[in-house]
Amino acid sequence: MRVLTYSRNVFIPVTDLCSNRCGYCSFRRDPDRARIIRRSEASRLISQGSEAGCSEALLCMGDSPWKVPGFDRIMASSGLAGISRSDFIDYLIELCEMSLAAGLLPHTNAGLLSEDEMKRIAPYNASMGLMLETTADVSAHAQSPDKNPVRRISHIAQAGKLKIPFTTGILIGIGESRADRLTSLKAISKLHKDYGHIQEVIVQPLNPKPGTSMSTSQPPMASEVEDTVRLAKKILPGGVAIQVPPNLIEPRLLVEAGADDLGGISPVTPDWINPERPWPELEGLHLKGYCLRERLPVYPRYILRGWYGNKTKRLVNALAGHDGLRCRTELKVINDGKEAS
Numbered sequence: 001m002r003v004l005t006y007s008r009n010v011f012i013p014v015t016d017l018c019s020n021r022c023g024y025c026s027f028r029r030d031p032d033r034a035r036i037i038r039r040s041e042a043s044r045l046i047s048q049g050s051e052a053g054c055s056e057a058l059l060c061m062g063d064s065p066w067k068v069p070g071f072d073r074i075m076a077s078s079g080l081a082g083i084s085r086s087d088f089i090d091y092l093i094e095l096c097e098m099s100l101a102a103g104l105l106p107h108t109n110a111g112l113l114s115e116d117e118m119k120r121i122a123p124y125n126a127s128m129g130l131m132l133e134t135t136a137d138v139s140a141h142a143q144s145p146d147k148n149p150v151r152r153i154s155h156i157a158q159a160g161k162l163k164i165p166f167t168t169g170i171l172i173g174i175g176e177s178r179a180d181r182l183t184s185l186k187a188i189s190k191l192h193k194d195y196g197h198i199q200e201v202i203v204q205p206l207n208p209k210p211g212t213s214m215s216t217s218q219p220p221m222a223s224e225v226e227d228t229v230r231l232a233k234k235i236l237p238g239g240v241a242i243q244v245p246p247n248l249i250e251p252r253l254l255v256e257a258g259a260d261d262l263g264g265i266s267p268v269t270p271d272w273i274n275p276e277r278p279w280p281e282l283e284g285l286h287l288k289g290y291c292l293r294e295r296l297p298v299y300p301r302y303i304l305r306g307w308y309g310n311k312t313k314r315l316v317n318a319l320a321g322h323d324g325l326r327c328r329t330e331l332k333v334i335n336d337g338k339e340a341s
């Protein structure tokens, strides 16, 4: 029976302030409405995730929020001590530490970071991520300098040099062609061949949102998504999982086409990027014939290699079973830095 994996997570929206303006995005907010999550709210979400038995704290945010005029004011109004880019990185690390203390493994997707920032954050993360989205020059990214594919590939390569297990992916239906998808997948494949750190590649269909410039765009047809999964299966090196989001598209055909993973599914928080699309009940996904297994945000082969942040080691070892997937029967919880069975 084929194994299909997913991660039980809590989704922490660190900030919706973003220096890009992607044509399909309804997550980003202008500075007068944007917010950085307060400690109290983050703490509440982390506690909820912990109580619901989650394994992962997914920390997501807009790209380069520190470049937006008014960033310092929003930092101050969110009750944070400092107002600089470096202070914000410190805050991200603090959120990771809060997650670890509650028994959750952080997976941070913080957009483009400098090498130094990546080195600061990585020890507190089981894995990290950044969507490549596309290598094509699409109008949806005309006002999104951080979506420059050369910069994103360079960021993913940097993570590879640091041996950070990495999640990336492509977004389809944003104006790219099939040939562009092929080029994007080949770029990801090359990154993995060079550094061996790509644990999963998300194939994500556009979900047009009211109020965005792409609100009237047609989402890709299911057959196009299926075709892309088949392309990914053919191009990506063996062992790199293909992930599809079951709240955006019926997964059965995609799984049959080669998808291996359903990504993060949260019992406590919405998909903040697509809040109008609730997580499905796993039992209702018509996936009879597949063995659904819960995993950690770091994949088993990287656990074997020790490629996770050194601050996460104790918790990774407590949560992983003998096969590297999430162990439920031998669950150990860590409280105040001490393990208890």
Ligand code: SF4
Pocket (backbone or CB within 6 Å): 018, 019, 020, 021, 022, 025, 026, 027, 028, 061, 062, 063, 144
């Ligand atoms: S999709 Fe991401 S990078 Fe683009 S505007 Fe939205 S938050 Fe920013």
